[in-house]
Amino acid sequence: MTAPELATLLGLLLAHLSGDFLLQPRRWVDSRQRHKRRSRALYLHAGLHGLLVLLVLGIAGSEPALALAGALLVATSHALIDLGKAHLDPRRLRWFLLDQLLHLAVLLGLWLAWLGSLRPLAEIAAWLASPQTLTLAGAYLLVTRPMAIAIALAMRPWSDEVSDPGTLVAAGARIGMLERFLVLTLVLLDELTAVGFLLTAKSVLRFGDLREHRDRKLTEYVLLGTLLSVSATLALGLLVRSTPWGG
Structure with a gap:
């Protein structure tokens, strides 16, 4: 794995952490829990994640079409995942962990699509089996x-x-x-x-x-x-x- 490839993955993770924890006001979370799919904050939050991903992929030198498609994928999936979480008990650790794992899985899939290769998965599998x-x-x-x-x-x-x-x-x-x-x-x-x-x-x-x-x-x-x-x-x-x- 080259340095630019790793930097892009870390950039996507940093964008997720920033969007989910630093740039999300508490009132957005409360609005999503109360109003579910009718919450305006749900779509603002998802759109913010899409913009952050667009920024990361743009800095990484992605083609505009791929960067836009990736941003749309992240924004849409984030809205759907958070909407599902809004119907669950927010005080349970299991739902918080599941929510984060799903978001990270989407980002990992996007990163692999950006790479155009499954080579990192083979490297991880070899490391796990060592x-x-x-x-x-x-x-x-x-x-x-x-x-x-x-x-x-x-x-x-x-x-x-x-x-x-x-x-x-x-x-x-x-x-x-x-x-x-x-x-x-x-x-x-x-x-x-x-x-x-x-x-x-x-x-x-x-x-x-x-x-x-x-x-x-x-x-x-x-x-x-x-x-x-x-x-x-x-x-x-x-x-x-x-x-x-x-x-």
């Missing part, structure tokens, strides 16, 4: 639910001895997943010192809560769980780095 990518994907998958379940089972002998910590439902498991995600990333980047800063920051945040509880069992339980989680992730990260394709 041992390095599969190893990293497996490692990040392991530090989510599989390791959370393993740690919960390992901590089960002591969990009944700990009183209700009064935290949000499943918050601890999600915090642990994010913590392991960060630790694994730092290990793979050979930033082991930063792991210590991460543990220190978590300890500072938890110290006040644990001191207020004055529950030694709870303190030991949290400390044991944290060390078990971090140790397992460190070992996994070092194991991945020791492989021929993980260094």
